[in-house]
Amino acid sequence: MEKPRFRAALLHPRYWLTWLLFGVWFAVAQLPYNWQMAIGRMLGRLMLRFASDRRQIAERNLALCFPELSAMEREQLLRRNFASNGIALMETGMAWFRSSRWLRRRFTIEGLEYLQEPHSRGQGVVMLAMHFTTLEIGAQFMSLSHPVDGMYRPHKNPVYDYMQRKGRERLGEDSEVYQRKDVRGMLRALQKGRAVWYAPDQDYGIKQGVFAPLFGIPAATVTGTSRFARVGRAQVVPYTVTRLEGKGFYQVRVFPPITEIPSGDELKDAALVNQFVEARMRENAAQYMWVHRRFKTRPEGEEPYYPKRKRRRKKRKI
Template sequence: MIVQSLFRLFARLPLSWLHRLGGWAGWITYAASPAYRRRLRQNLFNALGHDDERLLRAAIAETGRQFVEIAWVWLRPVDEVMKKVRVEGWELVEAARRDGAGLLFITPHLGCFEINAQYIATREPITVLYRPPRKSVLAPLMEQGRSRPQLRAAPADLSGVRQLVKTLRSRGAVGMLPDQVPAAGEGVWAPFFGRPAWTMTLAARLAEVKGVCTIYCWVERLPRGEGFVMRLYPPTLPLEGDLEARCATINREVERLIMLRPDQYLWGYNRYKKPRSVRAQGKPAGADAEVDAAGGVRRGDDGPAHAAGGDGGGGDR
């Protein structure tokens, strides 16, 4: 109840106040948690190859803003939220629609990632996978925040994967968060900023569904509560080769987006953790569902993964 009350209080604050509060919250979390502090510093160093104290300080504050602004995005009226959002690159969507393509939006945990699907839903229907948050107290708030017109949630299981495939084959839109660590049976090892990371395969498989146009997007957080800019980009690299190669390509595309505003990435997330029963640098034990290039679902080495709905902020941090 305390957490829910705090979220509702945060949602009432002006965005500029909330972002100032979030900056303080980021520093409090950084000071209070040695494990989080160590992971954030290590992940940032790994990406840059050197220490950058100025960027580190910015990332600490931006992570706090990223967390508290979720309340504002979830609980404010959608039209009020969208007044704070401008968009660059929507012509990619319009061109894909003229070609009759389905749309796969790939969005890393960069900036205010919660806005991506919500904005798209104001223009056309979009389907995302839904996985309840690890902190169950946030579940009703998440459900309220994501109960928007034209924003559809699919369960994070085999039926949800089938729903995503069906949506893409019918030329609909699907949203994905590709940079969460999937469970065993849902990923492959692929480089992420030069280190092996257990990487979801669902995004790569869905991108191979016939007639799909992939668009990378993220939402930049502007200073002083001025709002947000949603930016959309076409792929810069061909998605080809085996599954590991395709996942590595998506990781490189994600890296490119992150380096546009590295201070706004979720560096405190434990991106390099190894799920149980997964062999380091090897294939996982067990099997689950996979999506083939024709858009079907078959048995294999992949299963449902996180999507633009995610688990309310990136899971294990």
Template sequence: MKLQKLPLLRAFFSYLGRSPLRTRQRWAHVLGWLGRKLMRSRAHIVRTNLALCFPERSPQDREMWLRQHFYLLAQSVVDRGLFWFGQPSTILATIPVTGLEHIDELLQAKRKIILLAPHFIGLDAAATRLTMFLHESATMYTRQSDPDVDQLVREGRGRFNQVNLVSRHDGVRGLIRHLRNGIPVYYLPDMDFGIAGAAFVPFFNVPAATLLTTAQIAKTWDAAIIPITSRLDADTGRYHVEIFPPLADFPGEQTPQEATARLNALIETWIRSDPPQYYWVHRRFKTRPEGESKFY
């Protein structure tokens, strides 16, 4: 008889959602250690990315960051139980946020809004907190390979408001449809999806295939770009989310490639303040310019 995974997954994450912080932290320490030991290919990606982006730092420093990164990553996975099943009051206390007034002002002015969320560990925490503030939002979504996991993630992300999940197969056009209707778009600008619609833009002085979408949409639809960063405090278990004022004069007279380089430079600045917080397990430099050897 086929095992029904969805009820088990829901029960496990519901248990995590009801658990106190110390229990969730213990789970994260175990899963973070296992992740480093068992996910060797991902550990290799993290080491490669850190070496490319921080060649001036010692191997010992980068290895310390790797250990911290896997713990933070595990904590963010465990805490999805809290975001999907925990008490709203606990979620609000766990995700302090500053800068919501910037979004509110733009909503009152009926401006189109792109919430620019680079890949920090606290990405899902920030998204959950925003769904408790916004009535409706939209974001790109990559279908999970396991249908039970996919259903759980969809339910969790849409717990507090109407979240329009746009399949990556539908591309940017699906997001633009919601943007035109006045729905804020939660957009992740810093993944490597190949060279189509992208350009090689410096990221930590390494050419990185980067979509030009943010600059193009901002110019075409007069959309305000609001950066959002998040930081997980390993000691307190709190996710500190900062919402910045809209980027001034973006893209202005800059070309899409120049404006995208400006965004990458901003993301670099935020990463440098606390390197383990960035999502180093993704292959940010997967696509290479013609003739260059692959990093991974």
């Protein structure tokens, strides 16, 4: 895709509020790190109180995935998780607006050789990411460590879309961005020996997926990991980014390739992906994005796990 370009239309009065909010976001991102963590935790408490739909989803997910915990233990985990979601807003500002020099001082990385080794022989890599709250800042850490191509979903607000792309692409000079539907572009990149970021741990329906176990629950899981590895002749290399609480530091860990993928059996591969994802979710449950409907799609005949979303009434034209 072409690099994001500024257009005069983005200055239309209807977008002034969006620009103002980005100005505030930029200013907050310049504050000392500990101050931002405090603001993030405060935002998390507000989300916990007022974002009732998201709270219900997170509560349901935690009950499904950690039945062995007591109600009090799950409530404590829920509070820590919402604090982490609030902090993620601060980390997004850091990722988009702080300098590369500042970001480099904030993380350590281990296992980078698992990326460098296939790159040295021209083999592509499916960078298996997961939806932890450190997702945005973690992507910048990876861009500073190794060229990684990303996936992109356009935003409805053109100003937000412009700033999002500019923020994400500013440090990855040797990286490309592909729209989420551009499967061919991603496959070509893998065949050329590039590393491509891919996160298969959300519910995208069963049309291009299978039901594979996650915490013992049949979960709709996309089969793209298998397909990209097979057609792109690529290795599947996972990574995680962990916020080290109270230290102002992050640990990026690149794992050895999951060599069993592709196996030729998409269900088996999806189960392997979910097995790996579940292990990481258990290790760092407080920093995972439990606010998403991970078990939204159910096998035929099963009752839904989440309440139906309230649809906003469309204003009638007079």
